[in-house]
Amino acid sequence: MRFSAVTAPDRTVPVARGAFLLDSLRASHLTAVGAGTLLAALLVVSVAVAVTLGPADIRVGDVWRSIASHLGLGVSPLSALRDGIVWELRLPRVLTAAAVGAGLALSGAVMQALTRNALADPYLLGLSSGASLGAVAVVLLGLGVLLPVAAFAGAMAALLATLALARAAGALTPARTVLAGVAVSSLAGAVTSLVIFWTATGDSYREILGWLLGSLAGARWPAVAIAAGAVLVVGIPLVLVARLLDAFAFGDTSAAALGVPVEAVRWTLLGATALLTGALVSVSGSIGFVGLVLPHAIRLLTGPGHRRLLPLSALAGAVFLVWADTAARTLFDPRELPVGVVTAILGAPVFALLLVRRRSRS
Amino acid sequence: MTALRADRVRASAGGRLVVDGVDVTAAPGTVTAVIGPNGAGKSTLLRTLAAVDRPDDGTVRYGADDAFALRRRERARLAALVEQDATTELDLTVADTVALGRLPHEGLWGGDAAERSGIVGASLQAVGMTAFADRRVTTLSGGERQRVLLAKALAQRTPLLLLDEPTNHLDIAAQLTTLGLLRRLAAAGTTIVAALHDLGLAIAYADAVVVLAAGRVVAAGPTRETLTPALLRAVYGVDAVLLEHPGTGRPVLALDLPGD
Amino acid sequence: MPFRRSVLLALPVASAALLAGCASGPAAGSPTPSASAAAETVTVDNCGTEVAFEAAPERVVTIKSTSTEMLLALGVGDRIVGTAFQDGPLPDDLADDGAGLTSIADKLPSEEAVLGLEPDLVYAGWESAFAADAAGERDELASLGVASYVSPAACKEPGYQPEKLTWDDVFAEITEVGDIFRVPDAAAELVDEQEAEVAAIEPDDRGLTALWYSSGTETPYVGAGIGNPQLLLDTIGLDNIAGDVEDTWTSIGWESVVAADPDVIVLVDASWNSAQKKRDLLAADPALSGLTAVQNERYLVVPFAASEAGVRSADAAADLAAQLAELDLP
Numbered sequence: 029m030r031f032s033a034v035t036a037p038d039r040t041v042p043v044a045r046g047a048f049l050l051d052s053l054r055a056s057h058l059t060a061v062g063a064g065t066l067l068a069a070l071l072v073v074s075v076a077v078a079v080t081l082g083p084a085d086i087r088v089g090d091v092w093r094s095i096a097s098h099l100g101l102g103v104s105p106l107s108a109l110r111d112g113i114v115w116e117l118r119l120p121r122v123l124t125a126a127a128v129g130a131g132l133a134l135s136g137a138v139m140q141a142l143t144r145n146a147l148a149d150p151y152l153l154g155l156s157s158g159a160s161l162g163a164v165a166v167v168l169l170g171l172g173v174l175l176p177v178a179a180f181a182g183a184m185a186a187l188l189a190t191l192a193l194a195r196a197a198g199a200l201t202p203a204r205t206v207l208a209g210v211a212v213s214s215l216a217g218a219v220t221s222l223v224i225f226w227t228a229t230g231d232s233y234r235e236i237l238g239w240l241l242g243s244l245a246g247a248r249w250p251a252v253a254i255a256a257g258a259v260l261v262v263g264i265p266l267v268l269v270a271r272l273l274d275a276f277a278f279g280d281t282s283a284a285a286l287g288v289p290v291e292a293v294r295w296t297l298l299g300a301t302a303l304l305t306g307a308l309v310s311v312s313g314s315i316g317f318v319g320l321v322l323p324h325a326i327r328l329l330t331g332p333g334h335r336r337l338l339p340l341s342a343l344a345g346a347v348f349l350v351w352a353d354t355a356a357r358t359l360f361d362p363r364e365l366p367v368g369v370v371t372a373i374l375g376a377p378v379f380a381l382l383l384v385r386r387r388s389r390s
Numbered sequence: 391m392t393a394l395r396a397d398r399v400r401a402s403a404g405g406r407l408v409v410d411g412v413d414v415t416a417a418p419g420t421v422t423a424v425i426g427p428n429g430a431g432k433s434t435l436l437r438t439l440a441a442v443d444r445p446d447d448g449t450v451r452y453g454a455d456d457a458f459a460l461r462r463r464e465r466a467r468l469a470a471l472v473e474q475d476a477t478t479e480l481d482l483t484v485a486d487t488v489a490l491g492r493l494p495h496e497g498l499w500g501g502d503a504a505e506r507s508g509i510v511g512a513s514l515q516a517v518g519m520t521a522f523a524d525r526r527v528t529t530l531s532g533g534e535r536q537r538v539l540l541a542k543a544l545a546q547r548t549p550l551l552l553l554d555e556p557t558n559h560l561d562i563a564a565q566l567t568t569l570g571l572l573r574r575l576a577a578a579g580t581t582i583v584a585a586l587h588d589l590g591l592a593i594a595y596a597d598a599v600v601v602l603a604a605g606r607v608v609a610a611g612p613t614r615e616t617l618t619p620a621l622l623r624a625v626y627g628v629d630a631v632l633l634e635h636p637g638t639g640r641p642v643l644a645l646d647l648p649g650d
Numbered sequence: 651m652p653f654r655r656s657v658l659l660a661l662p663v664a665s666a667a668l669l670a671g672c673a674s675g676p677a678a679g680s681p682t683p684s685a686s687a688a689a690e691t692v693t694v695d696n697c698g699t700e701v702a703f704e705a706a707p708e709r710v711v712t713i714k715s716t717s718t719e720m721l722l723a724l725g726v727g728d729r730i731v732g733t734a735f736q737d738g739p740l741p742d743d744l745a746d747d748g749a750g751l752t753s754i755a756d757k758l759p760s761e762e763a764v765l766g767l768e769p770d771l772v773y774a775g776w777e778s779a780f781a782a783d784a785a786g787e788r789d790e791l792a793s794l795g796v797a798s799y800v801s802p803a804a805c806k807e808p809g810y811q812p813e814k815l816t817w818d819d820v821f822a823e824i825t826e827v828g829d830i831f832r833v834p835d836a837a838a839e840l841v842d843e844q845e846a847e848v849a850a851i852e853p854d855d856r857g858l859t860a861l862w863y864s865s866g867t868e869t870p871y872v873g874a875g876i877g878n879p880q881l882l883l884d885t886i887g888l889d890n891i892a893g894d895v896e897d898t899w900t901s902i903g904w905e906s907v908v909a910a911d912p913d914v915i916v917l918v919d920a921s922w923n924s925a926q927k928k929r930d931l932l933a934a935d936p937a938l939s940g941l942t943a944v945q946n947e948r949y950l951v952v953p954f955a956a957s958e959a960g961v962r963s964a965d966a967a968a969d970l971a972a973q974l975a976e977l978d979l980p
Contacts, residue, residue: 084909109940113908116937146479199403245903246868248936271498274490278476278539284442285473286546287466287494332480362906363895364869 035239048205060336063329064157067343071126074347078122078354083361084113095119118126124247125367126346127255127354128312129322133345134263135301135308137326141273142294142301143205150183150305150317154318157216159309160239167239168227176254180303180306181330185304186212242315242318242368251311258307262300262340269297270334277332315368317375318345325378391418391579392453392549396439396442399448403497407446410605411420414439414583416598418549421561421572421582423613424593426602427626432585433474433554433604439583440471440552466494470543471548474558474585477535480529484538485523488513489546513541516571518564532559540568544575551575553584569595590643593617593632601625614641623648659794690726692829697777697805699788701797706832707771710752711764713785714775716801716960717741720824721773722747723840723961726831734759735779737955738921739961761786764796771797773827775958777806799830803878803959813877816900817848817885844964851971853887854912857977858913860888860950861943864899864957865923870907873916874900878959882952886971890916908937914974915943920954948977 044199080088097104136149162182193208275283323341358369401409408431416422441457450457488510517537522583557565586592600608622630631644692703712718715737722744732754740748788798822839828837862873873879877898891910917925950973956966
């Protein structure tokens, strides 16, 4: 009963069975709604505060009035140049961070359910490496393809390669899928290195480093459109079908016995995840640990039901990445860190902690 | 009231033919035990009967319907499967797990929460796990988990119930309770097919048996007429004597290795 | 003249011996760069590695433009058996002398490619050229009888990296290489020439600020406070907006650039990242196009090969000063 204390402290004394169960379902539902409201409020506050932080010294009120002026309210108190700092540099970057964080957390949670592997995320199955390869190929080889399209193609190709390899080795088990993902990921990484090795000139490898470690420094309004668009177009349907993911909890057979078209759902949802990952990687490069750590943290708070987990993970991912990127651009002002370095530094210990907790429980 | 009928089912597992031309008929209101030595093909047969895996050949009918022609959700409203040793990595609560059984009825958008919690509660009570509703399934013992998965199948409220070794991991009292529950469900009209490796339980609780060996039906029919000492010697290589329980009158099986 | 040099050299080395004593081991001894007679051994402490030249090198592989141009400027270009990783075309005054040079690699050469030329010296503009996956580790080259030398301005070791690059540091390399190749007179002449050229530059006194924009699109890579860009900006009288960062080059966020709104932008012109490409990027970006320097097109251009400390630094400074003088400023 250790966890009842975390989820609903008032549920330890069963009265009449029916009433008790009803209460428990309501209580957990309310908890989820409460957590959702809290996280949404936290996200709004985070965005509002993050845009006021940066190397340029601009007063908090002026930042908000500048944004309001672009939304048709009043006149910006700032010079055109400083107004540009707020409206063209900070705000799109903060919003992109929120959208990318939400999308990565969502992708991670979905992949963990589909592969029944708590350690799965777009990185583990090679999607991010594939997307990076697609993007790097466009940047360096000058292929005449849009960056997000190339990144999506790379993510999808990596996913297909991973699944084909896993299947060639036998039935599509979680363990085989993950091992195949590692193989594909290594290959995509090696090919990316090859492309860089042959084409990078002078110090252009710095740009590539930004890709590999993840950076939101280049995020302008088009990036907001791509990342937020992908989260809305792909993420919202994912949240709506979340209940299907619950059915996968006890494996494919169990899902099939509950009437879930297992193969169709798996392919559709993995494809959707590849689409989402590709779009995100095309604006931010490979940012690690968001997809891995946040769904875990949310599971600890509200349990693993996906109707709660997916929207809450998305909100938490958004808040997390907004602050990680704010740290990346302000901590060593005027220098910038790749945000992937910040997420790894914050995420790896949290993840290790989760692993240890998991072990000590089972 | 839905009968189950499978004809000439051939099914493979891992690329190997493990069920080779099997017929099964199970009438509403009866418990049919599928028995046979390890590797006889019991699990694969049950997955096919639950229409989870399409067989290489043969048909499975739920009443008059071809099970594989039904829409998936309709099928899941007719037949529920309790797998052997199904595990999860997710920290679902017991109540969440049992609520999964409502998916075929509610769809993606969720149904009446009060109806769901009522059915979840009743299903948990039926398997004696009410007090565990808020526990995480990953913290349960094997036997507790087995009973929760049975409750999940009960929450599906299907006329057909297929179980793969439902007494696995259960202590002896829980085994008898579970089989007693199956008998009560049968009495209410459910068609039950269960793979059992415990011959004693099969003889005591099943109306009919299907005896499998190496993927083929060796014998099938009413339990007492089918499970003869000669058959048990042929299939399992053991000497068997059927006794009668002095109190309840239920059949009791006494087993020995030959020559003892 | 050689005696004056030895004093100048001894200063950084002495502090290095204190700071990096155990790391540099036996190399931390006192150097004896007395090259008055060609027969005497010239020993230098180069980025913490002691290198002894019993005679002037005859077969040299140069890596990066600065090393190639140094030898051409000292009139010993005929000792070069191969070049690698050249940053761009040679300046006009060296182009004829260097016309016959053979390039062995567009980027860092492999150790085998280098050894195949049987050099007695590998002279690199970057310390990173001496790695196992490049021209080879310095120790290993030494054991094969191949000397190695890095432009001292590019040393990264604490105590060897110039705390803040000065013209003395730039000229010291000319003198030291002159000693190694036994052409001290040519070196002295070159130093005198460049000292005069630098002295003739009149620093701008309008208190202008500048960004030294090397490369990068998302996060610009810019000249910071202690390297060649800072030296050149100081010399022509521009205040580097990234001058507070204690590094030779650094990545800074665009927001810092916009907040500082420099009066002038120095664009590094490389074949792979032209000045024009950077102008286009600045003009197209919604936030950067508002910069004063962008709106008024106040750009100075420096060739990539001249952006690192070397024999082109003095010319580059004079050229930038001339460009600055021509800029239309209020």
